[in-house]
Amino acid sequence: MNAPALTLTQMRYVNKAFWRNPVSAFFTFAFPLMFLVIFTALLGRDTIVVGGREVDLSTYYVAAMVSFSVITATYNNIATSLTFQRDLGVLKRTNGTPLPTGVYLAARVFHALLVSLLLVAITVAFGTVFYDSEVPTGATLARLLAMLMIGAASFCALGFAVTAVIPNADAAAPIVNATILPLLFLSGIFIPIGDNAPDWLTWTARIFPVKPFADGVQAGFLGTAFHWSDALVVGAWGIFGLIMAARYFSWEPRT
Amino acid sequence: MTDIAVEVRGLTKSYGNVNALAGIDLQIGHGEVFALLGPNGAGKTTTVEILEGYRHRDGGEVAVLGLDPGRQRARLKKHIGIVLQSTGVDRFLTVAETIAMYSGYYPRPRPVDEVIEVVGLTEKRNSRVVKLSGGQQRRLDVAIALCGDPQLLFLDEPTTGFDPSARHEAWDVVRNLATLGKTVLLTTHYMDEAQHLADRVAVIAAGRIVAEGTPATLAGRDTARARVRYRLPGGVVPPADLGEPPDPDGFVEFAPEDLARALHSLTGWAIEHAIALDELQILRPSLEDVYLELTGAATEAVTAPGVRPPAARSPQ
Ligand SMILES: Nc1ncnc2c1ncn2[C@@H]1O[C@H](COP(=O)(O)OP(=O)(O)OP(=O)(O)O)[C@@H](O)[C@H]1O
Ligand SMILES: [Mg+2]
Numbered sequence: 001m002n003a004p005a006l007t008l009t010q011m012r013y014v015n016k017a018f019w020r021n022p023v024s025a026f027f028t029f030a031f032p033l034m035f036l037v038i039f040t041a042l043l044g045r046d047t048i049v050v051g052g053r054e055v056d057l058s059t060y061y062v063a064a065m066v067s068f069s070v071i072t073a074t075y076n077n078i079a080t081s082l083t084f085q086r087d088l089g090v091l092k093r094t095n096g097t098p099l100p101t102g103v104y105l106a107a108r109v110f111h112a113l114l115v116s117l118l119l120v121a122i123t124v125a126f127g128t129v130f131y132d133s134e135v136p137t138g139a140t141l142a143r144l145l146a147m148l149m150i151g152a153a154s155f156c157a158l159g160f161a162v163t164a165v166i167p168n169a170d171a172a173a174p175i176v177n178a179t180i181l182p183l184l185f186l187s188g189i190f191i192p193i194g195d196n197a198p199d200w201l202t203w204t205a206r207i208f209p210v211k212p213f214a215d216g217v218q219a220g221f222l223g224t225a226f227h228w229s230d231a232l233v234v235g236a237w238g239i240f241g242l243i244m245a246a247r248y249f250s251w252e253p254r255t
Numbered sequence: 256m257t258d259i260a261v262e263v264r265g266l267t268k269s270y271g272n273v274n275a276l277a278g279i280d281l282q283i284g285h286g287e288v289f290a291l292l293g294p295n296g297a298g299k300t301t302t303v304e305i306l307e308g309y310r311h312r313d314g315g316e317v318a319v320l321g322l323d324p325g326r327q328r329a330r331l332k333k334h335i336g337i338v339l340q341s342t343g344v345d346r347f348l349t350v351a352e353t354i355a356m357y358s359g360y361y362p363r364p365r366p367v368d369e370v371i372e373v374v375g376l377t378e379k380r381n382s383r384v385v386k387l388s389g390g391q392q393r394r395l396d397v398a399i400a401l402c403g404d405p406q407l408l409f410l411d412e413p414t415t416g417f418d419p420s421a422r423h424e425a426w427d428v429v430r431n432l433a434t435l436g437k438t439v440l441l442t443t444h445y446m447d448e449a450q451h452l453a454d455r456v457a458v459i460a461a462g463r464i465v466a467e468g469t470p471a472t473l474a475g476r477d478t479a480r481a482r483v484r485y486r487l488p489g490g491v492v493p494p495a496d497l498g499e500p501p502d503p504d505g506f507v508e509f510a511p512e513d514l515a516r517a518l519h520s521l522t523g524w525a526i527e528h529a530i531a532l533d534e535l536q537i538l539r540p541s542l543e544d545v546y547l548e549l550t551g552a553a554t555e556a557v558t559a560p561g562v563r564p565p566a567a568r569s570p571q
Contacts, residue, residue: 010359017347020347020348089343090345092342093342097332098329
């Protein structure tokens with residue numbers, strides 16, 4: 001079989017296992033949607049000033065939850081599932097078969113992208129149906145899709161990279177959360193951060209990939225300005241992740 | 256291709272300051288079943304995983320099916336099947352899905368149901384891996400190793416955790432492979448397993464091969480002097496050429512130079528004195544005896560089989 005066909009077949013097995021695993025299906029899939037419902041139900045009628053515009057918090061949260069879904073489906077999902085596979089010895093076994101390692105990893109990446117896409121679609125549909133948030137069109141849509149792709153790919157790469165510092169499966173969830181949660185809070189994913197946020201906070205967040213990614217996604221939904229520099233920061237983190245992963249990724253359990 | 260499936264010369268490997276392999280030489284012919292015996296930490300897994308291409312050697316020459324597992328691993332992978340000492344599979348796929356998935360990686364796989372049948376998992380075909388018992392999961396490991404129809408099979412402690420009947424079934428699987436002309440390199444802590452399966456065995460201790468041969472002749476088992484053991488009633492002492500005076504339980508044991516002559520004179524003497532010769536036995540060193548001797552009595556305590564679980568499988 002050629003590589004694309006193999007990748008597709010492999011992806012189907014990844015997909016099967018994903019939906020049968022209650023933990024991955026819940027935390028990756030149901031979690032962001034649950035947050036979306038809770039946040040919009042609690043705060044949806046308030047407004048916030050972002051990029052000089054006053055917007056409904058419900059719309060703000062649709063954008064924020066789109067970012068959040070993509071990050072959990074890629075970074076969290078890849079880092080935890082690969083650590084488990086590594087500790088279980090699945091990676092080592094696979095590494096002893098003729099399956100090209102690139103195919104195995106690509107299947108996981110494409111699956112994560114697919115799950116992200118599905119989550120984004122559901123989130124947007126939810127926003128449209130219940131809160132009349134607008135679906136972007138034209139150039140705005142194109143920029144949004146570009147940002148989503150760059151973000152998803154970069155967070156996948158970072159997910160691979162972080163497995164290098166996860167000693168074993170038990171440590172996977174704590175380490176993944178410890179690395180991502182502060183950034184999610186700092187970047188206004190859960191608690192809205194508008195124009196009146198202190199400068200130091202905004203600038204700290206901008207160094208890391210979550211805030212630029214969330215801002216780029218926000219531009220798609222809130223009509224705020226889109227900066228290609230945001231995409232650049234996210235992409236740079238992705239490349240950094242890729243280099244680290246290539247250097248330190250391990251196919252065998254770390255003892 | 257030559258007749259040699261695996262050729263190892265002067266193989267060395269250390270982990271930091273642990274000298275795991277101190278110069279291993281091995282030669283395994285095509286179609287041969289070869290068993291590597293040795294106490295915990297002797298270097299069996301290290302040797303096998305170097306041959307499989309997982310670990311890098313420090314020195315020495317290695318050819319597996321004519322290929323260097325260090326530099327030609329990609330080509331080698333198509334022709335070998337591997338059962339690692341501890342390993343897992345995706346727990347949420349079924350047995351049939353798992354085999355189908357791994358079969359897809361090989362150029363000429365065996366039919367999925369045939370492989371499942373061979374390891375006796377037909378009834379569990381549609382069960383998820385998470386629902387299998389430890390021994391059944393180990394059978395699945397063997398099935399996965401078979402699905403590419405490999406020429407050479409590596410089995411690192413394949414039957415640890417098996418119940419006695421499963422072990423016998425596993426032996427049948429290996430023997431069938433041998434009949435098909437496959438080469439098998441296995442490690443084990445079970446002497447009966449080596450005895451039943453292996454055409455040849457090597458004993459490895461502290462990173463060195465200390466003996467090699469067929470299970471029947473290892474370390475001169477066949478030529479070692481037989482020992483004669485019998486029991487005498489209280490107070491009776493045997494003639495000088497038929498052993499020392501009995502131990503407190505009345506047992507006498509001696510190693511005659513000429514077994515036939517010794518037995519002849521022993522039975523003659525016994526009939527003459529109307530002694531029943533309770534529990535007369537002729538003893539030869541078992542594989543276990545020579546193994547324990549070779550690996551040193553000190554390791555006896557830790558080589559008890561079944562001390563480790565078949566595989567590390569943590570909840571997901
Ligand atoms: N990855 C590793 N890092 C450091 N030391 C190791 C590593 N793997 C093995 N060793 C050491 O090398 C020696 C040989 O180990 P190996 O696993 O080859 O033994 P073994 O014969 O397979 O033992 P067992 O019967 O317990 O499986 C041991 O002293 C072990 O502690
Ligand atoms: Mg071992």
